[in-house]
Amino acid sequence: MNIDRLTVRYGSFTAVDGVSLEVPKGSVTGLVGESGSGKSTVARAVAGLTPYRGTVTGVAPGRVQMVFQDPYSSLNPRMSIGDAIAEGTRVPRAQRVAEVGRLLELVALPATYAGKYPRELSGGMRQRVAVARALAARPELLIADEITSALDVSVQGAVLNLLRELRGELGLTMLFISHNLAVVRYVCDAVAVMHQGRLVESGPVEEVVGAPRHEYTRTLLDAVPRLARA
Structure with missing residues (x-):
């Protein structure tokens, strides 16, 4: 996927200013920055959830799926886990039960969880369901937007390992x-750093982190002492 000069404005405010970025097929590219840097706005634009100027190529319309930050609000509480996942599947109706189980x-959950409801699951389990629901559509691009930040530290690692x-x-x-x-260093091959709506640095993750x-x-590295010393 290629993003070329992507710009998002809300009235007179420019949230994203001319961002260009390549996400090679089969790779994981991190987009990092503090709150308000514009990284989630880029994600929403690529997913078709917010208007933008510029171009996004290399991924078919409708073949982008997004997993959101909050696992407690991203699932319909009145819909069973199985129905939530089946809603996005691309298989014939007769095969959906088997596909949901698969x-x-x-995502390392029992197939029997299809009959459960979101209120019966922990935050980490709900986020796994959200990943399964996104994969049901067989996306060409999966966007993971701060998917561990709302989880307890004890389960963040398990979700990252799953990815x-x-x-x-x-x-x-x-x-x-x-x-x-x-x-980002743990999960990604490459990383792009955003600050105040602009891309300020990008490259292989070890190069960006190391030098x-x-x-x-x-400044971001200094906020993570163990990384800064690595």
């Missing part, structure tokens, strides 16, 4: 949004 097992496993198993192409460079060129990137 997707649940893919790494799915990437290896399915060859997913992913845009991974985060404010945490330590998380940051921009002062703002160094």
